[in-house]
Amino acid sequence: MTRKPSGQRGPVDHERRDQIIAAAHEHFRLYGYKKTTVADLAKAIGLSTAYLYKFFESKKAIGEAICSLCHDTLLSDIQAIVKDNITPSEKLRKIFQSLAHNGAELFLHDRKMHDIVASAIEEKWHAAIAFDQELSSIIRNLLLEGRERGEFERKTPIDETCRAIVLSLQPIRHPALLEYNLETLDNDATMIANLVLRSLAP
Known part of the structure; x- marks a missing residue:
């Protein structure tokens, strides 16, 4: 059974979700988790903040x-x-x-x-x-x-x-x-x- 960590939204298996996680991981590596906002992530990934919220309810959910x-x-x-x-x-x-x-x-x-x-x-x-x-x-x-x-x-x-x-x-x-x-x-x-x-x- 595929596990969906706390705070995630939408389908468990979704290519866009994996892309967001990978991009966020790289962004956190460069700038740190605590100093990054959801808006920062959206801008760095090239997506709207609203679109990110379709998959994750918060920055913490992405960190999770x-x-x-x-x-x-x-x-x-x-x-x-x-x-x-x-x-x-x-x-x-x-x-x-x-x-x-x-x-x-x-x-x-x-x-x-x-x-x-x-x-x-x-x-x-x-x-x-x-x-x-x-x-x-x-x-x-x-x-x-x-x-x-x-x-x-x-x-x-x-x-x-x-x-x-x-x-x-x-x-x-x-x-x-x-x-x-x-x-x-x-x-x-x-x-x-x-x-x-x-x-x-x-």
Whole structure:
């Protein structure tokens, strides 16, 4: 089923919508999300503001669509890890490293996109909430798999364990936090993953 992010209007699959998202993405990269208005976007794309509103109810809705594409890329990398023929422990370790690596890449090479993701988290956009829910679901399934294989302890309630792991990821995946530890981010991800895995040992 095709997902339509919050604030979008009209048909889900529409070539013009994709063109608007692509053009807006480039405009945000040049000028930043917060400094851009819908009128600025319309002028840059060569469309009327009224026409943009046929597809998106606000600038935030356009930002949501772009943010969702970024999150889809992150989730694609994580899903590839989950499908790999390795233990649940190694999958969890690689997820920590993947989030840290992708977060650093975004900050260093696509700062404007990094700022959009930061806005999504700060303002609790639907795209950010949906990503957190999907990440939590993936981690929960890994925990269940690890418990079934005798790799992880079973005493702690699964919801509590899952929530604690998601919270432990904050320093390496939250845009407002990871930028303060860029030089040590990879090592930090490894150390936090090691600590989490030791706590999960039976």
